[in-house]
Amino acid sequence: MTQKEIKMRKLCMTGPPQVDKKIAPSTGRGRALVVDDDITNRFVLSEFLSASGYEIIEAENGKQAIKCYMEQHPDIIFMDVMMPVMDGLESSRQIKSMANREFVPIIFLTAMTDSDTITRCTEAGGDDFLSKPINIIQLQAKIHSMERIRDVHREIAALHNEIYHEQQIAEHIFTYVITRGNADIEHIYTLQRPAELFSGDMLLTDFTPSRDIHILLADFTGHGLSAALGALPVSEVFHAMSAKGYGIDEILNSINKKLYQLLPTNMFMAAQYISISNNLEYITVCNCGMPNILLLDNKGSTIKARLTSRGIPLGIDPDFDFSKICEPCDIKQGDRIILSSDGIIEATNIRGEQFGECRFEQSLISAKNENDRSSFLNNVAHIFDEFCQGGIQKDDVSLIEIPCIPENIPYRIQQPILDVERDETHALAKTDDISISDNSSEISLLFNGYCLKNVDPVPLVINHINQMTNTDVPHQDMFVILSELYTNALDHGVLNLDSALKSSANGFENYFAERKQRLDALDRGQIQLTLRIRFHKTGGQFNIIFEDSGPGFDYKQFLDGKIYGSSFSGRGIYLIRQLCESVTYFEPGNRVEAIYLWGNQ
Known part of the structure; x- marks a missing residue:
């Protein structure tokens, strides 16, 4: 080192020129980026950091500092404030923005110690600052402090990544359980x-x-x-x-x-x-x-x-x-x-x-x-x-x-054809083959008052059927049959609603509004459900009987298939007839019995 360089070093730094033995040269401390437009300042600081175990990267201005950061990813940055091309404040802002969540400590080096300068350094992303001429003892302390903070940040980041990985696994399982x-x-x-x-x-x-x-x-x-x-x-x-x-x-x-x-x-x-x-x-x-x-x-x-x-x-x-x-x-x-x-x-x-x-x-x-x-x-x-x-x-x-x-809507039952021919003789033969000895059961339920207003009995009945029978029973068919028959008994029997309401403008809205009004005002009426179940080795028979307290209706026009089509009336009855072996109405139309067979008859 020349005499001029020694003199410059003394002007830039105070305190003993030798390196503290406590931070003697070592390996693995990472890369240090020194940014200063003064070559002597860069040289002196670089020498000290190199002796302390850092790999040195140098830049003459803020623009070069950004390029060095992007290409070499330093672990700590020493930044001068006043520089040509781009000052240290703007350079620090951009580096901190690029660092995102990674903690890269920036220590500002400045000869100005007024509160305004310190505030601007902090707002630009500076983590600490040193006033020139640099005191080596203070520099050592600040380096140790920044390294501790950096190490804590890295430990937290590692824990965060571990937690995130575990959450990814949990989220995958969680989403599968929810959406399956x-x-x-x-x-x-x-x-x-x-x-x-x-x-x-x-x-x-x-x-x-x-x-x-x-x-x-x-x-x-x-x-x-x-x-x-x-x-x-x-x-x-x-x-x-x-x-x-x-x-x-x-x-x-x-x-x-x-x-x-x-x-x-x-x-x-x-x-x-x-x-x-x-x-x-x-x-x-x-x-x-x-x-x-x-x-x-x-x-x-x-x-x-x-x-x-x-x-x-x-x-x-x-x-x-x-x-x-x-x-x-x-x-x-x-x-x-x-x-x-x-x-x-x-x-x-x-x-x-x-x-x-x-x-x-x-x-x-x-x-x-x-x-x-x-x-x-x-x-x-x-x-x-x-x-x-x-x-x-x-x-x-x-x-x-x-x-x-x-x-x-994956229809299980296709749109019915109006002129379906039914083999009633075959249906009766199937019925006669079923044993009705001890292998049978009967459910009888009476709905009135609160139940008619507030309870849908069909899921309850389906649940009971599920417990009594095996999985071979087509529960979807049973749900459709029970739902249609109960809805007809309640809407057109007890409440005496006219399906013609559905064909008007906003038909279903008007229909359900009228239905709600009549249900709220209901003070009498009842529906009796009787369900007989007969089993044999490969199947069985349901006899489903609904009787309501309504006045009845002209059921014959629906049984011959003349109403169904574009009309909103009779669709439920026709659908039930496609599922059941027989559907029989009794005068005056407030009692119906449907027979449904399942299994190998």
């Missing part, structure tokens, strides 16, 4: 983006035995793992009760009580629940604390209905009656139902503006595509992403499109 019971419905399109690995939004789908579609979009409080914990019990109740044919109000009542018992007081579940009738003529909707459910026409150009929230989220009030807020809505084939969580309308851009309901609806209409249904949500997602570009996602985002098309 979902019905395989090809034409349901989804856009789901969790704010964290675990999503607080949940989509459940299933068929009832009558092939109605049940769809539940749930949004738990918050997001992440804590928000997802309530999903398991909800999924279990949803699939179990849908499979047994319960209505959405009864399913929601059960889920509500379950969540009230399980969730802490600060958690609840908002929900959009729809049931699509198997004939694609109406939907039943329950919206609890969620954005509007939208019904679009088959071209996606018009919003036909906005089904608003009418109830509180689930898990708050265990006694809330969801039957009071379920509402019917007429649909036509090709209509589209849009479900969404509040993560869409409440999403913000970098200016803090919300996406909002108005912009959301406009994006749906502008994204219409008559020829390619699958691209519909892709177009909406493009508009949404353009708006939110640069914004931070704070909540889970879910958007569901359900086209009301026959392909989504």
Whole structure:
């Protein structure tokens, strides 16, 4: 070293020039980036750091520093403040931005010690600073301090990565458990983006035995793992009760009580629940604390209905009656139902503006595509992403499109042909072959008053049949038969409703509104169900008898198949006749017996 260099070194640094033995040269301390436009300052500091065990990288200005950081990833940076081309403040901002969550300590070197300079250094991302001329003792202490902080950050990052990996495994299993019971419905399109690995939004789908579609979009409080914990019990109740044919109000009542018992007081579940009738003529909707459910026409150009929230989220009030807020809505084939969580309308851009309901609806209409249904949500997602570009996602985002098309309803029974010829002799022969000795059972139930208003007995009867018989019994057929016969007895017998209401404008909405009004006012009436079950080795026979207190009806016109077709009357009777060996009405039409055979007769 020349005399001039020694003199410069003394001018730049105070304290003993020798290296402290406590930080004697070692290996593995990493790379140090020294950024200074003064070659002497760089040389002196580099010599000290090299002797301390660092691999040295040098830069003359802030722009070079950024390039060195990108190419060589230093472990610690010593940054001068005032430099040509790019100063240390701007360089530090960009390096900290590129480092993201990785902690790369930056120590500013400056001859200015005023509070304004220190503040600007801190705001630019500086982790510490040293005033010139540099005191080697202070430098050693700050290096040790930054290394300890850096090591803690790396340890935390390693633990975070380990936890994240474990959560990935847990999320995979969790998602499988939640969704494995979902019905395989090809034409349901989804856009789901969790704010964290675990999503607080949940989509459940299933068929009832009558092939109605049940769809539940749930949004738990918050997001992440804590928000997802309530999903398991909800999924279990949803699939179990849908499979047994319960209505959405009864399913929601059960889920509500379950969540009230399980969730802490600060958690609840908002929900959009729809049931699509198997004939694609109406939907039943329950919206609890969620954005509007939208019904679009088959071209996606018009919003036909906005089904608003009418109830509180689930898990708050265990006694809330969801039957009071379920509402019917007429649909036509090709209509589209849009479900969404509040993560869409409440999403913000970098200016803090919300996406909002108005912009959301406009994006749906502008994204219409008559020829390619699958691209519909892709177009909406493009508009949404353009708006939110640069914004931070704070909540889970879910958007569901359900086209009301026959392909989504896998009919077990094809549309009946009106002039079906039945082999009554063969049917009677089958009946005679069945043993009716001791291998039989009978159920008799009487429904009146509260039961007629509030209880759907069909799932209860199906459950009893499940316990009494083996899995060979076609429970779906039994559900359809019992549901149709009970509905006819209640609606057209006890309540004396006219099916002609369904053929008017908004027919099903008017029909169900009148039905609810008559049920609320009901103070008398009853329905008697008698179910006889006879078994043999390879099957058996059900005799299903319904008798109601109504005045009866002209059943002969329905039995000869003349009414069924475009009419809304008689469809249930004709469907039952396709399933049963015989359907017999007794005068004046308020008593019916259906015989159903199963197995090898």
